[in-house]
Amino acid sequence: MMAADRRQARQGARRWYWQRLSGALMLIFILVHLIVILLAASRGFTAADVLARTQASVVWAGFYGLFVVLACSHAAIGLRNVLVESGCAARLAAPLSNVIGLVLLLMGWRAVWAVTFGVGA
Amino acid sequence: MNQESASLHVQVWRGGEEGGYQEYTVPRRENQTVLDVVTWIQRNEDPGLSYRYACRVGMCGSCAMQVNGIARWTCRTHVSNVVRNDTLQLAPLSNLPVVKDLVVDMDVFFEKIQKAKGNFTGTRTRYEEVARVLPDSPQRQLADAGIECIGCGVCYSSCDVVTWRFEYLGPAALNRAWTLVCDERDVDNDARLEAVSGDAGCHSCHSQGACTLRCPKLISPTAGIAGLKRLAARAALRGDKGGAE
Numbered sequence A: 001m002m003a004a005d006r007r008q009a010r011q012g013a014r015r016w017y018w019q020r021l022s023g024a025l026m027l028i029f030i031l032v033h034l035i036v037i038l039l040a041a042s043r044g045f046t047a048a049d050v051l052a053r054t055q056a057s058v059v060w061a062g063f064y065g066l067f068v069v070l071a072c073s074h075a076a077i078g079l080r081n082v083l084v085e086s087g088c089a090a091r092l093a094a095p096l097s098n099v100i101g102l103v104l105l106l107m108g109w110r111a112v113w114a115v116t117f118g119v120g121a
Numbered sequence B: 001m002n003q004e005s006a007s008l009h010v011q012v013w014r015g016g017e018e019g020g021y022q023e024y025t026v027p028r029r030e031n032q033t034v035l036d037v038v039t040w041i042q043r044n045e046d047p048g049l050s051y052r053y054a055c056r057v058g059m060c061g062s063c064a065m066q067v068n069g070i071a072r073w074t075c076r077t078h079v080s081n082v083v084r085n086d087t088l089q090l091a092p093l094s095n096l097p098v099v100k101d102l103v104v105d106m107d108v109f110f111e112k113i114q115k116a117k118g119n120f121t122g123t124r125t126r127y128e129e130v131a132r133v134l135p136d137s138p139q140r141q142l143a144d145a146g147i148e149c150i151g152c153g154v155c156y157s158s159c160d161v162v163t164w165r166f167e168y169l170g171p172a173a174l175n176r177a178w179t180l181v182c183d184e185r186d187v188d189n190d191a192r193l194e195a196v197s198g199d200a201g202c203h204s205c206h207s208q209g210a211c212t213l214r215c216p217k218l219i220s221p222t223a224g225i226a227g228l229k230r231l232a233a234r235a236a237l238r239g240d241k242g243g244a245e
Helices: A003-042 A047-054 A058-085 A090-117 B034-044 B107-115 B138-146 B154-158 B160-164 B171-181 B189-195 B210-214 B221-242
Strands: B007-015 B019-027 B064-067 B070-073 B087-091 B098-100
Touching: A003 A047, A003 A058, A003 B189, A003 B221, A047 A058, A047 A090, A058 A090, B007 B034, B007 B098, B019 B034, B034 B087, B064 B154, B070 B154, B070 B210, B107 B171, B138 B171, B138 B221, B154 B171, B154 B210, B171 B189, B171 B221, B189 B221, B210 B221
Parallel strands: B007 B087
Antiparallel strands: B007 B019, B064 B070, B064 B087
């Protein structure tokens, strides 16, 4: 096996691992997220309530910041697989999915920043 | 035998990649297998019909073909279990190049077993004592579950991932690699786990389970592939820590 093939094989195995791990961890985050929403909704659900909980809360910023990282890495790996299986060359699919993952990451973090440290419009 | 009609309508693929179905009428017999039907056609109707078989008892893996759209070993497939409206449609295995009629070129299938490092690599010579592997050891049990593969190609033909990604090694090659990974005498597992990783390897398996559903030997390549995924990922992460890229 050529060195480049070996490197690609290992990268493929690692991608598989990180996608499974990020998926498994996201289950915990999704559960917490849903429970909080259900509890919040039972008391009446307004934007003011959400902001009161999240603003200046480093814990919620950390929680959703990490959630965004997990979701973006999971999506980028999955998107690469979909592209490759749809006939896209791997050397094109990898950078394309990485860029989309990065854009999603920045958008997600921007939203987290807005509900944590942003000022009202 | 149920009292079906006295004859079967059989459509048989004739030609190579390009071709068409030719129809034959074949008398029904008690306990008739699909291979019996093909043999009857060749001996009585069409001596030019090409197909493969050898053992006729489910050992050699050479008689596989598609019966009514599903890959099966034909020597052990009773007509009564697969016939629909007194009709059988017989085609060569899919995912493999057609040589002629019901014969496919199996080269790529066996080459992929080699690519997956499906050859045993031991250290002892014939002059040394035979290694002792306890039959009830966990590793031996895992190997046992996959070792009875007869190389018929039914799983390969049934695998959708092979269809849309030709370079994918396929269930049989990966199952073979898994049995060797579980063989405690084998010493080439680092290279084997690399050989079965990546886009063409085990990590591309969607776990749809068509191979497991269709395997005539009741092997579960899906389970073996899942085992390979875990071990190959662990090995790749170990490689990260050791810097052995």
